[in-house]
Amino acid sequence: xxxxxxxxxxxxxxxxxxxxxxxxxxxxxxxxxxxxxxxxxxxxxxxxxxxxxxxxxxxxxxxxxxxxxxxxxxxxxxxxxxxxxxxxxxxxxxxxxxxxxxxxxxxxxxxxxxxxxxxxxxxxxxxxxxxxxxxxxxxxxxxxxxxxxxxxxxxxxxxxxxxxxxxxxxxxxxxxxxxxxxxxxxxxxxxxxxxxxxxxxxxxxxxxxxxxxxxxxxxxxxxxxxxxxxxxxxxxxxxxxxxxxxxxx
Numbered sequence: 001x002x003x004x005x006x007x008x009x010x011x012x013x014x015x016x017x018x019x020x021x022x023x024x025x026x027x028x029x030x031x032x033x034x035x036x037x038x039x040x041x042x043x044x045x046x047x048x049x050x051x052x053x054x055x056x057x058x059x060x061x062x063x064x065x066x067x068x069x070x071x072x073x074x075x076x077x078x079x080x081x082x083x084x085x086x087x088x089x090x091x092x093x094x095x096x097x098x099x100x101x102x103x104x105x106x107x108x109x110x111x112x113x114x115x116x117x118x119x120x121x122x123x124x125x126x127x128x129x130x131x132x133x134x135x136x137x138x139x140x141x142x143x144x145x146x147x148x149x150x151x152x153x154x155x156x157x158x159x160x161x162x163x164x165x166x167x168x169x170x171x172x173x174x175x176x177x178x179x180x181x182x183x184x185x186x187x188x189x190x191x192x193x194x195x196x197x198x199x200x201x202x203x204x205x206x207x208x209x210x211x212x213x214x215x216x217x218x219x220x221x222x223x224x225x226x227x228x229x230x231x232x233x234x235x236x237x238x239x240x241x242x243x244x245x246x247x248x249x
Contacts, residue, residue, distance in 0.1 A: 002030030010034040013097030016047030025219030027061030070124030080131040095125040121164035148188040176235035185234040
């Protein structure tokens with residue numbers, strides 16, 4: 001029996017990189033996976049939700065590609081309704097979708113780009129959790145996993161990206177306490193430095209590129225967190241780099 005048999009998971013930002021890797025790992029472990037992302041990358045990066053879904057199905061898994069901008073409330077609401085019509089339950093939500101402004105000072109970032117980053121990186125997880133939460137409360141079990149970043153403790157993400165990840169971290173910790181009585185786990189997964197499509201265009205990422213890992217290395221940690229509930233493990237930040245040492249994976 002596979003570890004996630006019988007579970008249904010939503011992974012946002014699953015058209016490429018870490019989101020795609022987690023979606024495919026979940027499917028390999030038996031979960032039915034909703035592959036969620038915008039139709040195309042605003043920066044022109046390759047990858048679509050349909051490509052991710054086809055990759056999952058080619059390996060014998062089940063995937064439902066759903067176009068969704070997580071910063072748009074109506075799209076998030078429609079996405080959750082579509083998932084419920086198809087599967088009737090939601091066991092795991094991975095808040096992976098995110099964007100980054102590179103190499104700009106506060107004087108160079110215009111208000112529209114500031115608002116866009118806040119909308120995707122902070123408003124997005126708020127909306128997805130808000131609309132998935134009633135489903136999990138009814139089930140009296142569920143799991144929210146937010147993708148964190150080392151930029152919350154290292155001054156590398158700039159005056160915009162780092163604050164959005166810090167906000168997501170605190171949002172997750174507060175939410176964990178709020179929903180614990182409903183047996184819903186909320187945790188943050190810090191994947192560490194990755195060799196992804198997104199990181200390939202970050203100038204400072206090239207300095208330690210040889211030390212970075214492929215997104216697939218995060219899979220076992222994401223699976224572990226998907227299996228948790230509020231009675232077993234919640235309100236924690238898990239570092240992928242320390243995961244194997246701590247839990248024996």
